[in-house]
Amino acid sequence: MVELADSVESVEQLASVWRGVVLDRDPDADVRDLPGIAVRWADCRFVFWNCVTLTEVGADADLLGRRLGEAADVMRSKRRPGFLWLFEDLLTDDARAALDGAAGRSGLVHAFTGTGMAWDVPSTAEPAHPDLVFERVTTDDRLLAYADLNSRAYGFPLEDGRDGLAGSALWKEHVHAYLALRDGVPVACAATAEADGSLFVALVATAPEHQRRGYGEAVTRKALHEGHRATGSTRAILHATAAGAPVYRRIGFEPNSPIRFYGLAG
Numbered sequence: 001m002v003e004l005a006d007s008v009e010s011v012e013q014l015a016s017v018w019r020g021v022v023l024d025r026d027p028d029a030d031v032r033d034l035p036g037i038a039v040r041w042a043d044c045r046f047v048f049w050n051c052v053t054l055t056e057v058g059a060d061a062d063l064l065g066r067r068l069g070e071a072a073d074v075m076r077s078k079r080r081p082g083f084l085w086l087f088e089d090l091l092t093d094d095a096r097a098a099l100d101g102a103a104g105r106s107g108l109v110h111a112f113t114g115t116g117m118a119w120d121v122p123s124t125a126e127p128a129h130p131d132l133v134f135e136r137v138t139t140d141d142r143l144l145a146y147a148d149l150n151s152r153a154y155g156f157p158l159e160d161g162r163d164g165l166a167g168s169a170l171w172k173e174h175v176h177a178y179l180a181l182r183d184g185v186p187v188a189c190a191a192t193a194e195a196d197g198s199l200f201v202a203l204v205a206t207a208p209e210h211q212r213r214g215y216g217e218a219v220t221r222k223a224l225h226e227g228h229r230a231t232g233s234t235r236a237i238l239h240a241t242a243a244g245a246p247v248y249r250r251i252g253f254e255p256n257s258p259i260r261f262y263g264l265a266g
Helices: 005-026 061-076 093-105 140-152 160-166 168-172 215-231 243-253
Strands: 029-036 037-041 050-054 082-089 108-120 133-136 176-182 185-195 200-205 235-241 253-266
Touching: 005 029, 005 050, 005 082, 005 108, 005 160, 005 168, 005 200, 005 235, 005 253, 037 061, 037 200, 050 061, 061 082, 061 093, 061 253, 082 108, 082 168, 093 108, 133 215, 140 160, 140 185, 140 200, 168 185, 176 215, 185 215, 185 235, 200 215, 215 243, 235 243, 235 253, 243 253
Parallel strands: 050 082, 200 235
Antiparallel strands: 029 037, 037 050, 082 253, 108 235, 108 253, 133 176, 176 185, 185 200
């Protein structure tokens, strides 16, 4: 049985890690904790860095409607599009039943679904894959390769990923970001960032022509291994897309709250 505490942990990790990555992208970014809403909005081309999420536990249908309207107002005030991340397990049953209608009335449209996941990381041997060599991202050119893999995997223009990551000291020096290289060419990537004693797995991607070969799983294991070794953190959190969730379950992650991602209608 999934504990509500796991879902709360998932929301708190998002707010904590995204505070760092958004302020790294722009020290003047909109990072606020409003009543029931965490705003983490870089207003850049990389859509994942433009985020609001609802944070209250046990919001009923009336409160949900108000918060959705307030979140949509924040999103409308920005130049660049982004997403509202909504963790369903934080809602009451009546709020879940009312969610689609309330979102529509607030001018929000459902974009895609995801799942919060968590794992207590064991000590493991050095990860390996027969096709791959792993390399930590420490230079600008490797960081651009990391950004480009994410853009290609998620169907963004290359400039969008680069706008989110190019030149970042955080990603080169503090995040445990790894490329998987096949014959010297980057084919997959994954990263872990330490926050509040846990490792947050972020921006896992595989080049479309190299998917379904275990590369994403292998490089995720590498990023987890190195993050665990460097920080001693034994808890790992991530937010999976529907396509990625089976990969993480093979590693050992267990799902908690379903997540709905909403954008502005029109």
